[in-house]
Amino acid sequence: MSLASQMGSMRIKDPEEIERLVKENNELKRQIAGGGASSSYQIPYEDLEVQDQIGGGGFSLVYRGFWKGTPVAIKKWFDPNQSEQMVQEFREEVMTLAELRHPNVLQFLGACMRPPHLAMVTEHMPFSLHHVLYGAGVDLDRKKIVGLAQDIARAFVYLHSRRPAVVHRDIKPANFLVDRAWKVKVCDFGLASNSKAQAGAGTPQYMAPELYENKPYNEKVDVYAFGVMLNELVAKEPPFSGLALGAIREAVLEGKRPDVPLSCPKLISDLVKRCWAQAADSRPSFAQILEALKEVAKAV
Numbered sequence: 001m002s003l004a005s006q007m008g009s010m011r012i013k014d015p016e017e018i019e020r021l022v023k024e025n026n027e028l029k030r031q032i033a034g035g036g037a038s039s040s041y042q043i044p045y046e047d048l049e050v051q052d053q054i055g056g057g058g059f060s061l062v063y064r065g066f067w068k069g070t071p072v073a074i075k076k077w078f079d080p081n082q083s084e085q086m087v088q089e090f091r092e093e094v095m096t097l098a099e100l101r102h103p104n105v106l107q108f109l110g111a112c113m114r115p116p117h118l119a120m121v122t123e124h125m126p127f128s129l130h131h132v133l134y135g136a137g138v139d140l141d142r143k144k145i146v147g148l149a150q151d152i153a154r155a156f157v158y159l160h161s162r163r164p165a166v167v168h169r170d171i172k173p174a175n176f177l178v179d180r181a182w183k184v185k186v187c188d189f190g191l192a193s194n195s196k197a198q199a200g201a202g203t204p205q206y207m208a209p210e211l212y213e214n215k216p217y218n219e220k221v222d223v224y225a226f227g228v229m230l231n232e233l234v235a236k237e238p239p240f241s242g243l244a245l246g247a248i249r250e251a252v253l254e255g256k257r258p259d260v261p262l263s264c265p266k267l268i269s270d271l272v273k274r275c276w277a278q279a280a281d282s283r284p285s286f287a288q289i290l291e292a293l294k295e296v297a298k299a300v
């Protein structure tokens with residue numbers, strides 16, 4: 001019996017059931033048309049002028065470019081096979097960032113969502129925090145470090161207070177962008193989407209013990225990574241540098257952490273240690289971190 005005739009022979013009398021099926025059908029149509037994404041921010045690929053590469057790796061590359069004459073950053077996804085998984089990851093990152101509005105979160109402008117052209121368009125920022133820390137030869141003094149940390153904490157108060165909470169899962173200097181006025185913005189929400197929430201991915205040096213153990217985790221993994229990065233900003237040295245990945249895992253599970261520089265002001269080192277506590281529950285929230293940073297700002 002053909003599907004059509006099977007359907008014809010089905011008798012659905014319950015109006016609620018009919019309404020549910022119609023809704024389901026419309027939802028499926030919507031998903032097929034746009035992958036769940038809104039059409040209000042679709043950008044035709046012809047409107048983009050892609051210029052020099054400024055970052056990226058894995059499945060995506062980031063370019064500087066123009067969107068109808070406006071300078072922007074263009075993150076392009078590529079995969080010769082256009083695997084369904086890559087297209088899905090692209091859509092999830094776009095949908096995550098498109099929802100976010102905060103002065104310390106990279107401003108999403110739109111996306112080109114028609115394969116083979118998968119590209120996300122955002123404001124362009126002149127530096128990454130990684131570049132500022134290791135490449136620019138600038139003097140990152142304590143005042144600047146505390147200012148950057150306050151901006152970052154504000155972004156995470158916002159992200160973690162969303163429902164469901166946005167857990168970034170990849171806090172590290174390369175995923176923060178800095179402008180000429182030292183304002184910092186979070187970028188790279190590639191690991192923040194829900195479908196990857198179970199995977200053990202992340203950057204080993206910044207991964208909380210519960211992630212290594214594949215245990216359930218929550219937004220406190222971001223607090224842990226923030227602690228590691230705050231210490232890195234003071235130390236000006238990558239965490240666990242020289243240690244092999246396996247050794248980092250072992251050290252973290254034993255409760256070992258990167259060295260805190262002797263010169264680090266006590267208020268900052270106390271905060272760092274609270275953030276990277278072994279037990280997730282004893283780590284502060286970002287609202288508490290922001291409060292603590294207010295005190296630090298008065299003292300430095």
Ligand SMILES: Nc1ncnc2c1ncn2[C@@H]1O[C@H](COP(=O)(O)OP(=O)(O)OP(=O)(O)O)[C@@H](O)[C@H]1O
Nearest residue numbers: 054055056057058062073123124125128174188190
């Ligand atoms: N809007 C932007 N303005 C300036 N530089 C950017 C911008 N977005 C990204 N970059 C640069 O490109 C680098 C990589 O970007 P991003 O972190 O988004 O991609 P990725 O790490 O390759 O992503 P994923 O982890 O999802 O594979 C950043 O570290 C930064 O140096």
Ligand SMILES: [Mg+2]
Nearest residue numbers: 174175187188
């Ligand atoms: Mg990144």
